[in-house]
Amino acid sequence: MASADAPADTTSAGALVATRENGTEIARFDVPEATGWCVLWHHSVKGFEVSDCYENRGGRMVLVQSRLPDFAAGLDHIPGRGRQVSDGNGGYFILDIDEPVPGNAYVLRPGAGPVDHRLQVGDRVVSLSAVAPRERVRITLTRNED
Numbered sequence: 001m002a003s004a005d006a007p008a009d010t011t012s013a014g015a016l017v018a019t020r021e022n023g024t025e026i027a028r029f030d031v032p033e034a035t036g037w038c039v040l041w042h043h044s045v046k047g048f049e050v051s052d053c054y055e056n057r058g059g060r061m062v063l064v065q066s067r068l069p070d071f072a073a074g075l076d077h078i079p080g081r082g083r084q085v086s087d088g089n090g091g092y093f094i095l096d097i098d099e100p101v102p103g104n105a106y107v108l109r110p111g112a113g114p115v116d117h118r119l120q121v122g123d124r125v126v127s128l129s130a131v132a133p134r135e136r137v138r139i140t141l142t143r144n145e146d
Contacts, residue, residue, distance in 0.1 A: 059143060066094045
């Protein structure tokens with residue numbers, strides 16, 4: 001156990017930040033080591049909710065799992081990339097993907113209207129589609145500079 005006078009180890013303390021192409025911040029969440037978050041959206045044809053979930057693992061953004069309620073257009077499991085299991089409701093999870101995201105960031109173009117791309121950390125949800133529909137949004141895991 002560290003003493004009260006010792007500085008906290010913040011090597012894996014991070015923030016999940018979503019920014020517009022011009023650098024304007026849309027959302028910011030604290031995501032300490034082992035904290036997870038999801039990108040949620042509604043399938044553009046079928047309308048059901050899809051999720052890709054990530055975790056801060058030692059300061060790295062790692063894709064952990066996906067939930068896909070159907071084998072609709074654009075949704076499928078790639079053999080060798082995680083393992084597919086039933087969700088018990090006609091859909092499936094892809095678990096144990098454990099794939100680091102290159103550069104701890106990626107670009108998403110949030111869908112407008114009912115697609116509603118959202119970031120969720122715990123109970124907090126921010127709709128990227130509401131503030132930046134069809135814009136290039138960069139989602140980045142950064143190191144907190146406390």
